[in-house]
Amino acid sequence: MYKYIIHEDSVPVNNNNVIQEDTYEWALKSWSQCSRPCAGGFQYTKYGCRKKAASKMVHRGYCDVSKKPKPIRRMCNLQDCTQPQWITEDWEHCTKTCGSLGFHIRTVRCVQFLKEGTNRSVHSKYCSGEKPESRRHCNRLPCPAHWRPGAWSEVMSYSYTWSEVMIYI
Known part of the structure; x- marks a missing residue:
């Protein structure tokens, strides 16, 4: 089996073998x-x-x-070139309310400002200085304890009189 590949420009295009002028x-x-x-x-x-x-x-x-x-x-693109700079957006909500695994993210872009209030994103290599962080930990406080009911256990019997029981507050 043979396979031929012919570029489309090398194949003549015709309409019933007659191409109409103009x-x-x-x-x-x-x-x-x-x-x-x-x-x-x-x-x-x-x-x-x-x-x-x-x-x-x-x-x-x-x-x-x-x-x-x-x-x-x-x-x-006749406008002057301005030095691109890092632009950060607001932090998103934390992924956790407590514990050690929460983080939030934000968008960080290298932006060049152009004339008339317009701007465009450019490659990060054009921005000077260290890139601001785009992810960080949050809500790292310990989570509150939760009661977990367990299986019922056998009750031991005690015999007390009211005079023997003291309650401390």
Whole structure:
């Protein structure tokens, strides 16, 4: 048994063996991700093949590669770079009310603040200083004792008179 793998770009796409001219066109699909997070980067256009009549994106094999537009480059993320810093959220409730096993957690992120009050999370290697703790023990007091009823035992008989019994309070 043989298995062949052929890349989709190498297979001609046809519709009843006739591809109609000018039925398909190259259209802007999206912009690439910016090359830098701040201080000016570049991004490029991404094109896809579109069927003109339905204005729907189709497989790129329908479009003529020689007519594909050259990518357009534009600048992006022009804001100044700020030093990322550690941001902590509130501690969640403790997992236990007593004993030695309780802990609570919080989210700790390395955040870079951008223009107009926006921010974005970045890799922790960009934050300076030690990362604040995200988990710690809590409610480590001993738990109160609980009465546990046991099996009934045999009662020994005693004979006392009221004058012999003293109660201490």
